[in-house]
Amino acid sequence: MISEFISALLKAGLPIGLCSYGLAWWAMKKNYIASVDSMKSFEQAVKIRKKDKSLRMEGDAVHRKWLKFGGGFYGVVALLTYAVVELGEIRDFILQLGGLVELIKSLSLDLLINLLVGAVKNFLVAIAWPAYWMGEVHSGRIWLWFIAAYAGYWVGVHLAVRQFAEESVSDK
Numbered sequence: 001m002i003s004e005f006i007s008a009l010l011k012a013g014l015p016i017g018l019c020s021y022g023l024a025w026w027a028m029k030k031n032y033i034a035s036v037d038s039m040k041s042f043e044q045a046v047k048i049r050k051k052d053k054s055l056r057m058e059g060d061a062v063h064r065k066w067l068k069f070g071g072g073f074y075g076v077v078a079l080l081t082y083a084v085v086e087l088g089e090i091r092d093f094i095l096q097l098g099g100l101v102e103l104i105k106s107l108s109l110d111l112l113i114n115l116l117v118g119a120v121k122n123f124l125v126a127i128a129w130p131a132y133w134m135g136e137v138h139s140g141r142i143w144l145w146f147i148a149a150y151a152g153y154w155v156g157v158h159l160a161v162r163q164f165a166e167e168s169v170s171d172k
Helices: 004-028 039-051 061-068 072-097 102-103 109-127 129-136 142-171
Strands: none
Touching: 004 061, 004 072, 004 142, 039 061, 039 072, 039 142, 061 072, 072 102, 072 109, 072 129, 072 142, 102 129, 109 129
């Protein structure tokens, strides 16, 4: 069980922690979210931003997508799930066509429509990420993976909030 938890921390907790850190720090750095001093105030700021449509449309594409997926922990995992599924399908699609050159040669309206439909399907998969990952993680202890994922999220956001607060104090 300990070795599986370590594996879950490395395969789920670490990527989610890094992504959470990056999203939280960048959101505060770019003033997408007001400077906060705790995990609780960060999550409250995300909820406010998510509910206010005018605020939700500000920011870069990654933060807008994160908020569209729900923000917070759920949004981070959905965003990473979307990236994993979408990039995997793009890779498989290019390989199936015979490479990047063949993809460029075969560009058409039909191809672009198929890519758009695939992106919408992948969005739905990302929203239903718990079901997706339960099918991908072959373990009788899936709860360990969820704990590791949430621990990564918590540590990432906590470190970003702390670092941003320290940077703000040193800038004054």
